[in-house]
Amino acid sequence: MDGDRRKILRFIGKGSVLAAFLAQIGAAGRAFFPNVLYEPPSRFKLKKPDDYPDGYTLDEAHRLYVIKQKDAFHVISAICTHLGCNVQWRDTEFDCPCHGSRFRPDGTVIGGPAPRPLDWFATTVSPDGYLEVDSAKDVARDFQLVIGGNGKA
Amino acid sequence: MADKNESFETKDFGWLVAMSLLFLALVAVCFWLEFRTEWGPYQRQFPQLLGHYGKGQEARDFQPGIQQIWIPKIGVTDRCITCHLGYEWSSVLPATIAEPLTPHPTNDWMTKHEFAKFGCTPCHGGDGAATTVAGAHQGGRGWEDPMLSNALAQQNGLAMNGMIEMRCNFCHRHDAATPGMDEINLAKVLFKKKKCLLCHVVEGRGGATGPELTYEGDRNPELLNFAHVTGDHTMFNWNVQHLTKASAVSPKTAMPDFNFKPEESRALTLLLMSWRRLTYPPEYIPDPEVAAAAMQPSPTSTVTPTPSATPVAH
Amino acid sequence: MGAKFKALWRKTSWAWSPESDRESSEAIVKNFWLHWFPAKVARASMDWNYSFWLGTASASLLMILTVTGLMLMFFYVPSTERAYGSIKDLQYAVSFGRILRNQHRWAAEGMVAVVYIHMARVFFTGAYRGTRAINWVAGVVLFLVTLFLSFTGYLLPWDQLAFWAITVGTSIAKQAPFVGPTIQFLLLGGHEIGQQTLLRFYVLHVFFLPVLVWILFAYHMWRVRKDGGLAAVEGIRNARVMVPKATPKTKSYSLFGLTPGTSVAVMSSTGLEESDQVFSSPNMSRRIALVFLVVFNITLLAAILFNAPLEGLANPSVTPNPAKAPWYFVWLQELVASTTVRFGGYTVSGALLGGILLPGFLLAVLTAWPWLDRSPIRAQGRWLAPERKRQNMTFAIATLAIIILIMVGVYLRGPYWRIYWPGQPRPETPRLY
Numbered sequence: 001m002d003g004d005r006r007k008i009l010r011f012i013g014k015g016s017v018l019a020a021f022l023a024q025i026g027a028a029g030r031a032f033f034p035n036v037l038y039e040p041p042s043r044f045k046l047k048k049p050d051d052y053p054d055g056y057t058l059d060e061a062h063r064l065y066v067i068k069q070k071d072a073f074h075v076i077s078a079i080c081t082h083l084g085c086n087v088q089w090r091d092t093e094f095d096c097p098c099h100g101s102r103f104r105p106d107g108t109v110i111g112g113p114a115p116r117p118l119d120w121f122a123t124t125v126s127p128d129g130y131l132e133v134d135s136a137k138d139v140a141r142d143f144q145l146v147i148g149g150n151g152k153a
Numbered sequence: 154m155a156d157k158n159e160s161f162e163t164k165d166f167g168w169l170v171a172m173s174l175l176f177l178a179l180v181a182v183c184f185w186l187e188f189r190t191e192w193g194p195y196q197r198q199f200p201q202l203l204g205h206y207g208k209g210q211e212a213r214d215f216q217p218g219i220q221q222i223w224i225p226k227i228g229v230t231d232r233c234i235t236c237h238l239g240y241e242w243s244s245v246l247p248a249t250i251a252e253p254l255t256p257h258p259t260n261d262w263m264t265k266h267e268f269a270k271f272g273c274t275p276c277h278g279g280d281g282a283a284t285t286v287a288g289a290h291q292g293g294r295g296w297e298d299p300m301l302s303n304a305l306a307q308q309n310g311l312a313m314n315g316m317i318e319m320r321c322n323f324c325h326r327h328d329a330a331t332p333g334m335d336e337i338n339l340a341k342v343l344f345k346k347k348k349c350l351l352c353h354v355v356e357g358r359g360g361a362t363g364p365e366l367t368y369e370g371d372r373n374p375e376l377l378n379f380a381h382v383t384g385d386h387t388m389f390n391w392n393v394q395h396l397t398k399a400s401a402v403s404p405k406t407a408m409p410d411f412n413f414k415p416e417e418s419r420a421l422t423l424l425l426m427s428w429r430r431l432t433y434p435p436e437y438i439p440d441p442e443v444a445a446a447a448m449q450p451s452p453t454s455t456v457t458p459t460p461s462a463t464p465v466a467h
Numbered sequence: 468m469g470a471k472f473k474a475l476w477r478k479t480s481w482a483w484s485p486e487s488d489r490e491s492s493e494a495i496v497k498n499f500w501l502h503w504f505p506a507k508v509a510r511a512s513m514d515w516n517y518s519f520w521l522g523t524a525s526a527s528l529l530m531i532l533t534v535t536g537l538m539l540m541f542f543y544v545p546s547t548e549r550a551y552g553s554i555k556d557l558q559y560a561v562s563f564g565r566i567l568r569n570q571h572r573w574a575a576e577g578m579v580a581v582v583y584i585h586m587a588r589v590f591f592t593g594a595y596r597g598t599r600a601i602n603w604v605a606g607v608v609l610f611l612v613t614l615f616l617s618f619t620g621y622l623l624p625w626d627q628l629a630f631w632a633i634t635v636g637t638s639i640a641k642q643a644p645f646v647g648p649t650i651q652f653l654l655l656g657g658h659e660i661g662q663q664t665l666l667r668f669y670v671l672h673v674f675f676l677p678v679l680v681w682i683l684f685a686y687h688m689w690r691v692r693k694d695g696g697l698a699a700v701e702g703i704r705n706a707r708v709m710v711p712k713a714t715p716k717t718k719s720y721s722l723f724g725l726t727p728g729t730s731v732a733v734m735s736s737t738g739l740e741e742s743d744q745v746f747s748s749p750n751m752s753r754r755i756a757l758v759f760l761v762v763f764n765i766t767l768l769a770a771i772l773f774n775a776p777l778e779g780l781a782n783p784s785v786t787p788n789p790a791k792a793p794w795y796f797v798w799l800q801e802l803v804a805s806t807t808v809r810f811g812g813y814t815v816s817g818a819l820l821g822g823i824l825l826p827g828f829l830l831a832v833l834t835a836w837p838w839l840d841r842s843p844i845r846a847q848g849r850w851l852a853p854e855r856k857r858q859n860m861t862f863a864i865a866t867l868a869i870i871i872l873i874m875v876g877v878y879l880r881g882p883y884w885r886i887y888w889p890g891q892p893r894p895e896t897p898r899l900y
Contacts, residue, residue, distance in 0.1 A: 004749070018713055027539065031654065032653055032656070034656055035651070035662065036660075037658065038657070038661065039657055039658060039661070047365075048882075050361055051354055051361050052361055053352075053361050053363050053364055053365075053858050054362070054407070057364060057365075057374065058787075060784035061784065063784065071898065075323065081555065082638075082803070082807075082816065082817065082818060083634070083635045083638040083639060083818050083822075084634045084635065084637075084638040085631060085634060085635065085786040085790060086784065086785065087785040088375070088376060088786075088788070090378060090520045091378060091403075091405065095883045096883070096884070097787065097788035097789050097790050097882065097883055097884065098631065098635060098786060098789070098790045098804075098884065099803060099804035099817070100801075100883055100884030100885060102883075109519050112804070112807075112884075113804050113806070113807040113817035113821075114807070114816075115807055115814045115815070115816035115817075115818070116248055116814065123603070125501060145823060161513065161745060161750040161753070161754070162749070162750070165753055165754055165757055166753075168757055168763070168894070169753065169756065169757050172757060172760035172761055172764060173760060175760075175764050176760055176763065176764055176767075179764055179767045179771065180767075180877065181768070182771055183563060183771065186566075186771065187562060187563055221560075230552070232559070280555075282552065282555040282556065282559055282560070283558075283559050284554070284560065285559070286558040288558075298899060299898075299900065301900075305900055308571070308900070309900055316900075343554055359729060373782075373784075373785045374898060374899055375785055375787075375788050375897055376785070377897060379894070379895070379897060384896040385633070385895070385898070386894070386897045386898065387898045387899060387900050388897065388898070388899050388900070389899065389900045391897075426899075456900065
């Protein structure tokens with residue numbers, strides 16, 4: 001009887017040390033996933049629609065191109081879908097300096113290693129009249145934000 | 154047994170001695186390089202020069218070694234004065250002394266831009282951290298500004314001071330005109346006269362037909378199309394040719410061909426490239442009214458610089 | 468005076484004096500520095516032309532890197548704002564700082580090369596059979612950790628190369644199935660490259676990976692001894708056949724008294740004979756010192772002659788054109804750039820295929836090779852044994868392919884990663900003025 005009790009106690013003892021140790025490892029691992037990030041939010045405001053010229057305008061800080069055709073706007077990501085370098089608009093196509101991906105003006109792939117077209121970001125006009133982009137939201141390739149004469153979408 | 158061991162010894166012993174000697178020699182080279190600095194000869198020459206011009210005490214007090222002007226609030230660590238030792242001695246040393254010991258010319262604007270507040274690179278460009286001529290004057294590979302030397306200015310058809318005006322305008326951008334900044338003053342007049350703001354936004358004002366120009370100086374030369382640019386692929390060249398004949402450089406552009414004279418294109422290029430994001434604290438930013446008041450004696454757009462206390466050929 | 472000093476030296480450095488040959492060899496075991504070695508080592512293992520002493524060269528480089536790295540830690544600041552400036556200070560304002568950083572950099576690049584060539588040597592001599600298979604795996608892991616150390620190392624200056632290498636490197640990690648995005652988040656310490664990223668790579672580079680290398684290195688050395696030294700000795704053992712020793716000239720005594728000839732034939736063993744071996748100290752220790760000196764001199768000479776690269780300050784809004792990895796990763800860059808496959812509506816990204824699956828496959832094959840090798844055991848411990856011809860060809864062709872990819876990447880790739888043949892004009896790199 002005495003031996004059995006010892007066995008059980010030993011099992012409980014070893015088990016608790018093991019469980020506590022594993023939990024500690026888990027806690028240490030969890031610490032490496034930050035809860036707060038010093039990063040801009042994925043939804044941000046750009047300039048007012050009227051401040052953009054026709055054609056492709058690079059926003060270096062947000063790594064995207066604002067494309068204006070008369071009253072229609074869309075926003076294409078400048079981040080290559082292959083491995084994240086910045087693509088450059090070269091009058092007729094986007095080119096990537098890292099691995100040579102090439103994209104058409106609408107962001108679809110011409111050649112190179114890029115697996116999918118450049119992202120089109122969901123674009124709206126904020127209540128106070130700025131272009132607002134949600135870089136977490138990808139939209140269809142025919143998306144156009146048309147601004148009326150009064151500056152409203 | 155013993156003789157076999159010896160065979161390894163005879164094989165290796167010579168090499169071991171040779172490698173040990175090479176080791177010593179290489180370490181000696183390291184020490185030689187450490188003490189044979191590019192700035193060493195100048196620092197030996199400088200106290201003699203001071204002594205020669207009657208500054209014996211200062212010559213004796215001279216402490217050799219890397220010297221730097223450190224101004225954390227504007228991010229300046231300028232070691233230029235490690236070689237350019239005569240910089241603050243214009244009252245003693247003649248301007249004819251050969252570089253790098255030449256004293257910095259003193260004139261009206263130098264009294265307002267003292268070394269302790271500005272250092273060297275905010276005006277001259279270059280890599281202030283470097284202690285070699287190549288490193289300091291050309292900068293490393295990448296996007297650091299090379300020093301605005303006479304040679305570089307000549308390549309771009311300008312005088313060195315004209316080129317430096319671009320950097321003056323980092324802070325003086327809101328002056329209507331600034332004494333001594335002929336190139337930039339000309340550009341500012343042209344910018345108004347040609348009504349650039351009709352199509353370009355600068356600091357929130359202007360039309361949006363063309364791209365915003367507020368931070369045009371921060372644009373990266375990598376992002377420009379040089380397919381139709383003749384000569385060197387420099388941002389300066391691109392701007393000069395684009396201003397002269399926009400349609401030739403960017404065939405699809407909406408910008409008209411202004412057919413500026415070469416000196417006008419260069420002046421406007423300097424103005425455009427001077428528009429950078431600044432991180433200088435407010436005390437560094439001049440009041441435009443002060444410049445306006447200083448411009449009063451000569452109300453025309455071309456400026457006669459105030460004669461300096463000790464006029465020095467530059 | 469000299470004798471007195473000698474006596475004092477003996478007193479301070481030895482607790483005991485050997486009085487016989489046996490005690491002399493035990494002395495090696497009792498000395499801190501010499502206890503790493505066996506008392507005796509096979510002459511075949513000492514041969515320059517067998518091992519080229521590449522393992523010793525790798526260990527020498529590790530030693531150099533550890534010492535120079537510890538020195539650099541006193542000057543480097545792992546902050547996105549100050550890292551670049553601290554490297555500039557090392558280059559220009561710290562006494563001997565330029566040499567220190569250069570030697571660390573060239574020793575690091577040298578270590579990648581030497582460790583690979585060491586592995587190639589082990590492969591071409593078939594020196595991974597039997598119990599040595601475990602040590603082969605340890606070696607493959609060591610090579611991998613060496614590459615990670617290089618990668619985490621060149622990120623630290625926080626220049627353009629660093630920034631875009633992290634961008635590409637962690638984007639490849641992101642392509643891993645299922646866990647990819649989590650791994651990328653963990654490596655970056657967020658979604659974007661920032662201070663957290665630099666600090667994580669710094670701690671990996673100066674603590675975790677070096678400690679791992681040193682532990683694995685110690686294990687690697689211990690295994691070499693426990694596996695009976697270099698595989699060269701197996702060659703000797705295999706070549707040696709059981710032959711009767713020459714009849715001793717002495718008379719033989721049997722139960723029946725004096726008889727002519729020998730009654731019990733004495734055969735030579737298949738083990739190592741006395742004549743195959745030499746004392747490790749001083750023969751091996753002297754040669755190790757020589758290899759270390761050669762390696763140190765080469766890295767120091769390189770440090771004197773060539774400056775370690777440093778590009779412009781990290782700039783997230785501009786990717787250098789072209790953005791090239793260091794030479795030992797360029798072949799991977801070539802792979803990720805050219806292995807995107809499209810069939811029908813499906814696309815497999817080169818990042819997954821060339822960045823993870825293909826290198827993963829190569830690594831798996833490399834690790835498992837000792838168990839895939841079906842050649843006769845006598846093929847081990849010899850250079851380019853004909854029994855392993857096909858295997859050696861496979862390894863040589865794979866190595867050649869990697870070298871060609873590196874050449875293409877380093878010499879032919881220009882702006883936008885296009886091929887520019889020698890002589891073909893390349894677009895000028897745009898400058899400010």
